[in-house]
Amino acid sequence: MSTFTEPAIYWAGLAPALVILGAAVLGVLVEAFVPRRARLAVQTVLAVAAVMGAFVLLAGQWALVSGQRLAGEMAHGFDLDPFGVAAQGVILVIGLLAVLAMADRTSAGDGAFAAQAADRPGRAEEAESLHAGWMGTEALPLTMFSLGGMMLFPLASNLISLFVMLELVSLPLYIMAAMARHRRLLSQEAALKYFVLGAFSSAFLLLGAALLYGATGSVDYTEVAQVVVLTRGVGASWILPAGLLLLLVGLLFKIAAAPFHAWSPDVYQGSPTPVTGFMAAGVKATAFLALVRVLGVLGVAGGADLVPVLSAIALLTMLVGTVVGIVQRDVKRMLAYSAIAHAGYMLIALTCLNTMSLSALLLYSLAYGASTVGVFGVISLVRVSHVGAAGPEATDLDSYRGLARRAPWLAAAMTVFMLSFAGIPLTAGFVAKYELFLAAALGGGVWLVVAAVVSSAATAFFYTRLIVLMYFREPEDEQVVVVGSRGPVAAAVAVAVTLTLVVGVLPQPLLALLDSAAMLTP
Template sequence: MLPIILLSVFGIALLFLGFAKSKAILLPATLLFIAIAFGASFVDWGKNYMYFNDMLLSTNLSIAFTAIVLLSAFMVVSLSSSFLEDESAQPAEYYAIMLFSLVGAIMMISFENLIMLFVGVEILSVAMYVLTGSDKRNLRSNEAALKYFLMGSFATGIMLFGLALLYGTSGSFVLSDLRSYVNGGVAYGSPLLLYMGLLLLLVGILFKVSAAPFHFWTPDVYEGAPTLFTAFMSTVVKTAGFAALLRLLSFSFTGIYSFWGVILMAVTVITLVVSNFTAVYQSSFKRMMAYSSISHAGYLLIALTAVGQQSKQALVFYSLAYSVATIAAFGVLLVVSRHQSGEGKPTDESYDAFNGLARQNPLLGFIMTVAMLSLAGIPLTAGFWGKFMVFTTAANRGIFWLLVVAVLMSAVSIYYYFRVIIAMYLRDGQTTAIRVAPFYRYVLIAATILTIVLGILPNLVRSLV
């Protein structure tokens, strides 16, 4: 758990660096800190170690999810050079909060004790509340932060009540003890409390990953938050949340699959149907991406519903494919919206902002096209193999009706993803040539190359878990 210690120390160091007269050192320092934590996460590769009084467990699976979270954070931070140009921004504080949030994400990924799960969720959530409302001059950002905080507080209370019921029925917060109780060990209470506790715990975590019907906060928060933090939220938080669900359900509660499996199937169907049909009617790109995030939560839930060894591989691969494509899409949006506001126009985050983009800026158009194709699950992109692996888990489990729903909803998603591609290549717009900083451009190109390479050679990642 060296990354947790390093990120905590680095976060504090960034706050002190904020006192320096020049802000130029903050971005490279943050990237260096994340890179060091990324490398340190592989120290325990191939070993199973318990840390912090046996409250955190390091395995190859947890290391893989940690690597995805840190890679996502590295790419998002790489796109944050605008902080250094904005006199009202506080980049040292933003970067420090992002590093602290990564500590919470890693706790959610590696927890062995439910107390650590709760602490991780809270560290990550509080950081997201602050970052959502970081643009204090923007009323939409203020409103989004308030909504997120209020609804997130209720979800946290529900989750905490579930943890209390699980402790009351099993007498322990340790996952192995819960597993023994579920599989017929010594009972300290009624099985009804076990079911109620697990249900409330699921509600709390499903809220964090934007699964329907606990998704209502997502469109407003994604639209109101600064775009950079929206990208961070939609990738890091989702990856950590699903890693926590996988750890919880696949280890401790397989003995009562008949209970939570039905619940997850219902949530999956609701999530897929609501998100994809609602995304069709959106005119804002950021709101569309919010419903896209909800729909991808539905696909990830399919792998959880068909829990097994293949589910672990599918979740890791899908999380990586989704994160890379989403960051590339938001990266292009950041460039386009910043260019328009620089010309004295109001920031446009609708589909019209991309009209004619590919003609004047073919590289940005290509990057956005690959990202949209991957999110839609088109072959020769990482998103295709991500969905293929998820659908395979459902087929192997025999849940064919759920597979049919997922395929139909995937077909619906093609409509709103291709709206962006059509706008860039087939519509006339006022977009002129956009100058992109070299490092920013390299990050977007790297995300695109990774999406294509994983689409051609998916076993590069799948064989690691």
């Protein structure tokens, strides 16, 4: 007679992510049973309440792990430690801002999402849905599913959980990328590109995991690392490095590191603007934080062979993001290449993993993530004017001429975010870059830091160009209209601005917190 061994699961450790995923399931039921006119309000309250509840539970976890009273495996495939709890906190901040940005229904009476995603662009059924004033609200439960995956992704400690969480993060985004209210065909093209290239990246990750399992007989990071150390120099020595490199390719695709970045500008441009912000901030943060655990266990076991590879990729990523970003005339594409350059900076921290670099990477993820969601929130309110009526987002750079006269508070918020991206003092971006570059320099990556400083100085050109257009150029025509937020986007932008400035002016409390969080269990 067969026996069943009950798995040991620490449910309290999984509780924050389970609250988010539970809200996602409830959101699906809301779509099925709540009347259409009430869905947006119900979905928004449910999502915000779930994120805030997850924050409360996470604070309780931090009180335990920071005192080293609780650490280790909370379920098979997921580890609980100070770094994991801090990573979840960063993801929740990004998720809260993203939910607020997606929930807004502007003064123009529209939102970022199609009235019904299934309507064919340009056909009668789409016109009827728009005339009825509908707005697709299924994006919010999809966001919660993806957010739940993002929270568990950095905690994954075996190859199976890593792949499952990668798909949980990605699959909702493939759908959401096709749901733009305006420029529907461009949105659907972006979703198709993201889906096809995302499938390729998943295939690479799976093949890498299969090679590692075939060579070691285990999918657990720690057990794979032990086998690597014990069998070094014995048998087919190419299988383990090949498996690890293929695993990295799948993760590097998610952070849009060169040469795996080709999907990024098109997807950023075509996706609904709040989804672009969530994708740019959340996916990048969770993928980097998951890479920390992969490289911290498997990379260390494999020796220092990955450092030259990561250094070369970081250098190429900075080069592509900087050079191509300078010539962009579309704001969303410019920010896509900006994100590529920032991925290059963050990769530097992975070449010298230590307590200081882990702390810097957490801070960079938070600072960059908040500013990114905020800047795309601003973009969602600047629209093309059709005989005075608001149309799609005005993403051409010239559309921002004289924005400070049309909407002073929006221009001020955009300026704060641009200065933070550029790493100007008194912003969170400056503190994050300083900490990250210092950690890399002390870890022996001085030449990479020099390259990053040069790249950062060059990228400041396209950030300051936008500021100059907003404040020192007259608007050329009346083809642009600024719509008002009915609350959620304004709240998201305000919180992002406050966080960017407070961390920039008073960084020490957050730095002390992240220093104590930069610790992985063996």
